[in-house]
Every structure is written in structure tokens, then in C-alpha cells.
Amino acid sequence: MNGKRMRAGHRFCAHPGSTETGRRLELKQTGGDDIGIRQLRYFLAVVRAKTVSGAAQSLRISQPSLSQQILRLERTVGTTLFRRTSRGVELTSGGHAFLRGVEEIPEQLRSAIEAAVPRTAAWPVGVCSGTPASLIAGIDSEIVADWSEMCAGEEMPSLQFVPAHSREQPDLLRHGEIAMGLMRLPVTTTRLFLAVVADERLGVVLHESHPLCDRDVLAWADLRGQRLLWFDTEHAPGYAESVLRELDAVGWRPSLNVIDNRRHSLFIHSLRSARDLVALRPRSAVQGDRHLVWKEIADDAVPREQLALAAREGTDHAERLLRMARRNGWPIVE
Structure with missing residues (x-):
């Protein structure tokens, strides 16, 4: 996931009003029902790979498509799940809370x-x-x-x-x-x-x-x-x-x-x-x-x-x- 592609729009954005505190993550009352197993698989793949490009390769889908799926998941959850780093991406505090709730x-x-x-x-x-x-x-x-x-x-x-x-x-x-x-x-x-x-x-x-x-x-x-x-x-x-x-x-x-x-x-x-x-x-x-x-x-x-x-x-x-x-x-x- 290089800088040019990210600036072109294939990146994770913070949901308006989201926070990254350590409090317990709560899904929107109407949003949790919209999360599918495929989105969870995509989320867990990014967690494992620590890069969107690596996760996309393992899932055999395009990187832009995976980025869009993660953005949709973040909008549904109501918080940013990943942040960019020099080596790829890492979980936010909200992302860690979400992972604990869904990894099983x-x-x-x-x-x-x-x-x-x-x-x-x-x-x-x-x-x-x-x-x-x-x-x-x-x-x-x-x-x-x-x-x-x-x-x-x-x-x-x-x-x-x-x-x-x-x-x-x-x-x-x-x-x-x-x-x-x-x-x-x-x-x-x-x-x-x-x-x-x-x-x-x-x-x-x-x-x-x-x-x-x-x-x-x-x-x-x-x-x-x-x-x-x-x-x-x-x-x-x-x-x-x-x-x-x-x-x-x-x-x-x-x-x-x-x-x-x-x-x-x-x-x-x-x-x-x-x-x-x-x-x-x-x-x-x-x-x-x-x-x-x-x-x-x-x-x-x-x-x-x-x-x-x-x-x-x-x-x-x-x-x-x-x-x-x-x-x-x-x-x-x-």
C-alpha cells in the first residue's frame, strides 16, 4: 500500500466523531446487523498481514477493493479501525477492541x-x-x-x-x-x-x-x-x-x-x-x-x-x- 495509492483515495479514513479511547467499543444499534462474515474475514486478513497489499494478495482480491471494504466496515462500526504507519497499518485502540469481540x-x-x-x-x-x-x-x-x-x-x-x-x-x-x-x-x-x-x-x-x-x-x-x-x-x-x-x-x-x-x-x-x-x-x-x-x-x-x-x-x-x-x-x- 504505497503513498501514491493511498493519496489517490484507497486509504482508511476516520469516521466523523469517532474516538480512539480505550473504552469498550459499541456498535451502532442498527449497524451491527449489517456486518457480514466476509467483512470480518477481510478485517482479520489485514490484522494478520499488517498491510493492505499483503492482505489483498492472500485474499486474491484487488487492493482498492479491500480498502473500500474496510472503509465500509469502519463506517458501519462507527470508528477508525486501522491507522497508517511507515510499514503498513496497525490497529487503533478501537480496532483492538473490535478484534477482541469478533476474532472468534x-x-x-x-x-x-x-x-x-x-x-x-x-x-x-x-x-x-x-x-x-x-x-x-x-x-x-x-x-x-x-x-x-x-x-x-x-x-x-x-x-x-x-x-x-x-x-x-x-x-x-x-x-x-x-x-x-x-x-x-x-x-x-x-x-x-x-x-x-x-x-x-x-x-x-x-x-x-x-x-x-x-x-x-x-x-x-x-x-x-x-x-x-x-x-x-x-x-x-x-x-x-x-x-x-x-x-x-x-x-x-x-x-x-x-x-x-x-x-x-x-x-x-x-x-x-x-x-x-x-x-x-x-x-x-x-x-x-x-x-x-x-x-x-x-x-x-x-x-x-x-x-x-x-x-x-x-x-x-x-x-x-x-x-x-x-x-x-x-x-x-x-
């Missing part, structure tokens, strides 16, 4: 529908980028096996694995937009039940034409002068901060070449195009790719990648995840 509504409605129609059409499972296909297949099999054991003879809802960044999955779970989430640790775990399903050392990923491919193993010193193929840290801020801190501790402070790591073809092309560019991935992430070479780092101080399966505490999915964790020996995140 989508999940409550979904639960009511499931209670009325027990056989849900689908269970969406969020998957962070870079997750090995073999791990997704294994999670799929475990969920199916648990259903077969616990609900024998009943038709199981279909599983839908959908892309979702690690940063946004806790909110998606809390709002009931996904049933479970496969995310990169560490993440904020408030009201979430998590089990670690993959824990691997990182290694150096090279294109087959890279000069370092002739080494059996690599030391940190071998990577001096190499740039690191990286991702948008906002997608998994906890993981990014942890890895970069560990690299700093061993004396490697590479310049970062940031790309959209959801596109594997771009990942391979970037590595092929530069002789001073490497990536850090667990071995399982690149197995079977004939153009990429994985090299172990000969040091005890090597960052690890942990992937966890998560569900919202107190739900059937959390109970299901606990059973799966016990059967497979998956560590529980405290």
Missing part, C-alpha cells in the same frame, strides 16, 4: 456448521514453503490412519494441503481457517499444540556446476565470499533470526540474495546463474533433484531446521495430533 466469530460459525453437518467437506492443512513432498505425504497418511482407527466406517473429510507462511499460520489456526498447520520453528505458540515432525541439520546446497561441488564436505571457511540464497524473513521471522544468529556466531556473515522460495524453478535458476551463490537446506529438501548437490558442513555448530505440525488447543484436531505424536514419538513443543 469465524471459528464459532465454522464449528456451528460442522455441528449441524458433521461431515465437513474438507480439512485445510497449511504448509510452509520448502516442505519436502515426502513429509507432506507422510502427514497425509498419518491423519488418514488416525481417522481409520478412531472413526472406522465413517466417511473422512478430504484433506487439502494449502500454502501458508509460518508467520501467518498461528492466526489462521486461531481463526479456524485451517485445521492444522505445518510450519517452521520457532513460532509464537500461544494457544497452539505443536509436535516436531522433522528435525534436520542444514547443509550447503549447490548447483551441479558450482566450483565447491568437488569437495566431499565443507567447512565454514570454504563459504567465505559466498552469497546466501535466502527468503523473505517475514515469512518465517523466528527461523530466519535463529539461523542468521548462528551463522554470525561461526563467523560467516554472507550478503543475502532474497527470492520467492515458493518457486523451485527460480531457486534452481538462481543457483545456476552465479558461481558465488549457495543455499542452506536440510538434505531431504533437495533429494531427487539431479541439478542440485547437498554438502555436509564439517562442524558441530550447524543450524537445524525443525518443522512442526500444529493445531489449535482444545480442538478435535489437537487431540488427533496428540495421538499421532504418541504413536510416532514426535516431540511435543512446550
Whole structure:
């Protein structure tokens, strides 16, 4: 949401006479009935993304359309819900009060529908980028096996694995937009039940034409002068901060070449195009790719990648995840 678009009219405006005090937010007597679930979804998407452009992208609608929907919601509520910042938008005091009152509504409605129609059409499972296909297949099999054991003879809802960044999955779970989430640790775990399903050392990923491919193993010193193929840290801020801190501790402070790591073809092309560019991935992430070479780092101080399966505490999915964790020996995140 850049300045020019905002000045052109696609911005949030204060409702005449609105205030931003900490008092309890009250809807107009006639206005509350006009708020729909779609508007709440839009509002919650902006809260999660902290930018209108990011929320619009996740909702797959245009930014001007989303801005207009938020303006309509603000007029109905009777107060400004967001204020602009240098990095996007943030909730006003009225926005925080509104969030506390409505954030559970989508999940409550979904639960009511499931209670009325027990056989849900689908269970969406969020998957962070870079997750090995073999791990997704294994999670799929475990969920199916648990259903077969616990609900024998009943038709199981279909599983839908959908892309979702690690940063946004806790909110998606809390709002009931996904049933479970496969995310990169560490993440904020408030009201979430998590089990670690993959824990691997990182290694150096090279294109087959890279000069370092002739080494059996690599030391940190071998990577001096190499740039690191990286991702948008906002997608998994906890993981990014942890890895970069560990690299700093061993004396490697590479310049970062940031790309959209959801596109594997771009990942391979970037590595092929530069002789001073490497990536850090667990071995399982690149197995079977004939153009990429994985090299172990000969040091005890090597960052690890942990992937966890998560569900919202107190739900059937959390109970299901606990059973799966016990059967497979998956560590529980405290």
C-alpha cells in the first residue's frame, strides 16, 4: 500500500466523531446487523498481514477493493479501525477492541456448521514453503490412519494441503481457517499444540556446476565470499533470526540474495546463474533433484531446521495430533 495509492483515495479514513479511547467499543444499534462474515474475514486478513497489499494478495482480491471494504466496515462500526504507519497499518485502540469481540466469530460459525453437518467437506492443512513432498505425504497418511482407527466406517473429510507462511499460520489456526498447520520453528505458540515432525541439520546446497561441488564436505571457511540464497524473513521471522544468529556466531556473515522460495524453478535458476551463490537446506529438501548437490558442513555448530505440525488447543484436531505424536514419538513443543 504505497503513498501514491493511498493519496489517490484507497486509504482508511476516520469516521466523523469517532474516538480512539480505550473504552469498550459499541456498535451502532442498527449497524451491527449489517456486518457480514466476509467483512470480518477481510478485517482479520489485514490484522494478520499488517498491510493492505499483503492482505489483498492472500485474499486474491484487488487492493482498492479491500480498502473500500474496510472503509465500509469502519463506517458501519462507527470508528477508525486501522491507522497508517511507515510499514503498513496497525490497529487503533478501537480496532483492538473490535478484534477482541469478533476474532472468534469465524471459528464459532465454522464449528456451528460442522455441528449441524458433521461431515465437513474438507480439512485445510497449511504448509510452509520448502516442505519436502515426502513429509507432506507422510502427514497425509498419518491423519488418514488416525481417522481409520478412531472413526472406522465413517466417511473422512478430504484433506487439502494449502500454502501458508509460518508467520501467518498461528492466526489462521486461531481463526479456524485451517485445521492444522505445518510450519517452521520457532513460532509464537500461544494457544497452539505443536509436535516436531522433522528435525534436520542444514547443509550447503549447490548447483551441479558450482566450483565447491568437488569437495566431499565443507567447512565454514570454504563459504567465505559466498552469497546466501535466502527468503523473505517475514515469512518465517523466528527461523530466519535463529539461523542468521548462528551463522554470525561461526563467523560467516554472507550478503543475502532474497527470492520467492515458493518457486523451485527460480531457486534452481538462481543457483545456476552465479558461481558465488549457495543455499542452506536440510538434505531431504533437495533429494531427487539431479541439478542440485547437498554438502555436509564439517562442524558441530550447524543450524537445524525443525518443522512442526500444529493445531489449535482444545480442538478435535489437537487431540488427533496428540495421538499421532504418541504413536510416532514426535516431540511435543512446550
